[in-house]
Amino acid sequence: MFTYRIIPLNEDEVIIWFHGDLDIEITEIMDEEILPTLKPFHNIDINLSEVPFVDSTGIGLLINLIDSLKKDKVQVKIKISAIQPQVKDIFDIIQLSDILGEELFCS
Secondary structure, three states: EEEEEEOOOOOOOOEEEEEOOOOOHHEEEEEEHHHHHOOOOOOEEEEEEOOEOOOOHHHHHHHHHHHHHHOOOOEEEEEEEEEEEEEHHHHHHHHHHHHHOHHEEEE
């Protein structure tokens, strides 16, 4: 089961924790809940510490989320943090940092 928690740190900065698998099951949640909630913020930390599995659909959703958050914003800083080793391996295999930019990924 997938859940998420959003903690605004101030009017401009937010942390979102994903809990559970990033897969096709979260498509609706991502489009209808997460994206609209994150749009007003300019500093976004996507914490994946509780994400044990990501499939191709989940990677697509993550790419779409980041692209949508960057769209029409001159200054937005997004980082992906606390990536579990098995998820990081998948990101490395598909070279996700080349697609999204190395600056998004934090240890």
